Amino acid sequence: MxxxxxxxxxDLDFHPSSPIVATGLITGYVRLYHYDPESQSQPKKLIRVKAHRKSCRAARFxxxxxxxxxxxxxxxxxxxxxETGKAITRVDDAHESAVNRLINLTETTVSSGDDEGVIKVWDTRSRTCCNSFDAHEEFIxxxxxxxxxxxxxxxxxxxNLFLLVL
Incomplete structure (x- = not known):
């Protein structure tokens, strides 16, 4: 396939419970595809969203x-x-430089890393940054x-690797 x-x-991410894959593209678009893991049939495009003005570097369910x-x-x-492809919330200027990575931490927190080596922890319930680390001088x-x-x-x-205790 x-x-x-x-x-x-x-970037890409697999849905945690359905045969869906999300892709973040250089164009700023995000596309979601449904695939059948049992067959060689062509995946079906579910959603195509112009998510960002510039390239979409990270995608996480x-x-x-x-x-x-x-x-x-x-x-x-x-x-x-x-399901709908509609924006729920957007955080403009989430970082002072380009955001490269996203990772799930817990059910209610995610982390983001940027071009200047800054890592932020976000509370998804309040949609706010709850911690920030100036981890490196280069991109995460x-x-x-x-x-x-x-x-x-x-x-x-x-x-280089670094370890943060949250």
Whole structure:
């Protein structure tokens, strides 16, 4: 099975309980596709949303897959309803520079990382930043959360790792 996006995809995420994949594209669009894991049939496009003015670098399902959260070089973070494709909330200027990564931490918190090495923790209920770390001087290339110990592991472009205890 193959999906021809016709544009560069910066990120993707699989829905936690349905055969749906979300892609964040260089054009700022987010596309969701339904696929049949048992067949070779072509995936069906469910949603196509112009989520950001600039490239969409990160995409993550939250709220048990009811919402797709995306982040962009335009420094915004957008929450979109998966069923309707309608915007739920947008945080413009979520960071001072381009947002590269998003990761789920708990049922009510997510983390974002940007081009200047800043990591923020967001409360999805209040839609506010509840913590910020100036972790590096360069962009955050990836993050992983270890829930048992409340540790957030991050990487930057030069392969350095850092560990934050939340």
């Amino acid at each position: 193959e999906i021809d996006l016709k544009k560069i995809a910066f 939250i709220d048990d897959g009811r919402v797709i959260l995306t982040a962009s070089t335009d420094r915004s973070i957008l929450a979109t309803d998966v 290339s990836d993050m992983e959360f270890i829930s048992d110990s409340k540790q957030l592991l991050g990487t930057r472009y030069n392969f």
